[in-house]
Amino acid sequence: MKKIAVIGLGYVGLPLAAAFGEKREVVGFDINSKRIAELKDGVDFTREVSREELAAAGGLSFTDQLDDIADCQIFIVTVPTPIDEYKSPDLTPLIKASESVGKVLKHGDIVIYESTVFPGATEEVCVPVLEKVSGLRFNQDFFAGYSPERINPGDKEHRVASIMKVTSGSTPEIADEVDALYADVITAGTHKASSIKVAEAAKVIENTQRDLNIALMNELSMIFSRMKIDTHEVLAAAGTKWNFLPFKPGLVGGHCIGVDPYYLTHKAQAIGYHPEIILAGRRVNDNMGPYAAAELVKAMIKKGHTIAGSKVLVMGLTFKENCPDLRNTRVIDVIRELEDFGCQVDVTDCWADNEEAQHEYGISLIEQPAQSQYDAVFLAVPHREYAEKASFELRQYMKGDGVLFDLKGVLPMGEADLRL
């Protein structure tokens, strides 16, 4: 059995390495030495893989030393693919990881990319780096594959093995080999795409479709709010039709849904097509934070609150519920907008790491918010610990006639003052 190296042990790489590690020898490689030290101690801060699961992955070892992956024959790259401040793809981690792999690449090896990219990135960006650094020739000396990841952090039902996986390879034979490799650990089965580009495009449109559907719900929410109609009630009614899709309005953060469409639009623009619908959806979703803050402020004014100096408690900072991931959270847009209005904002989050919140956003998380302190409570991220609370418990944080904003509509109908 060929030995695997997984490059980048984050939300995607670690569960994958652990799944393969139950069946064969796998070396997990990451440039973050602290992460490697924690994993060697059986600790996964992303909470995706438990200590028991790590122990069950008997074939899995961890390293931050490139030499330790030199004898592997299959390299699976799962590094981040973020966007820069201009919302253009930042391929630096992908290129750096390809340089590392290029240094240890040998005849017959296969490099499989899992990071989300635009169609063409594997063969146009990564393979040339591998060729340059290794001095080997593509599809003669070494081969490539692309198999996008579809995991959903925090979701204990849809996990790496139970989600059907799309596979592809740079030649028909390699496509078969890549497919068989994954079929060995993915109990839900595999779908072999006809080319690497098709597999890359499939992943990026999955997230683009989701982004656009949420954008439509957000636009509807803004229209219905002006008409004094509750969007959730409209959706419950429309949802009784068999083919109405169950999307809800909300903030679109994280490093997938809110980021990946920009990879597609970047490539589209590079080949002379100016995408309209995809970017319109991005604009709508990126404006939801300031919009939600303004709605809260309006409701506070209507109740007679003075906004300058008012105290608002924001519950939840992570980009989604039941997950500690703070990257690209759009709750920050709500907080910044409220601060711009002159509100004093306290933030609490039972899943987020205080140090990371400080480092990323300069926010000091409140561990236990005081009772009867706030003019408004903004339930931004309904982690299960918050969603289990009754509305009267949330109202206890407020003094007198405060405003309770249930962003995602998790409280029973009519119990919050506002929702999207």
Ligand SMILES: NC(=O)c1ccc[n+]([C@@H]2O[C@H](COP(=O)([O-])OP(=O)(O)OC[C@H]3O[C@@H](n4cnc5c(N)ncnc54)[C@H](O)[C@@H]3O)[C@@H](O)[C@H]2O)c1
């Ligand atoms: N998290 C998700 O829900 C999800 C789902 C599907 C696909 N994806 C995609 O998978 C990819 C990885 O995402 P993630 O959430 O696991 O990222 P992550 O940030 O959690 O993990 C990436 C890891 O890669 C390491 N790394 C960075 N550069 C490296 C290098 N040059 N060499 C070795 N290690 C390096 C980092 O230290 C980090 O531990 C991205 O392209 C993402 O879009 C993510």
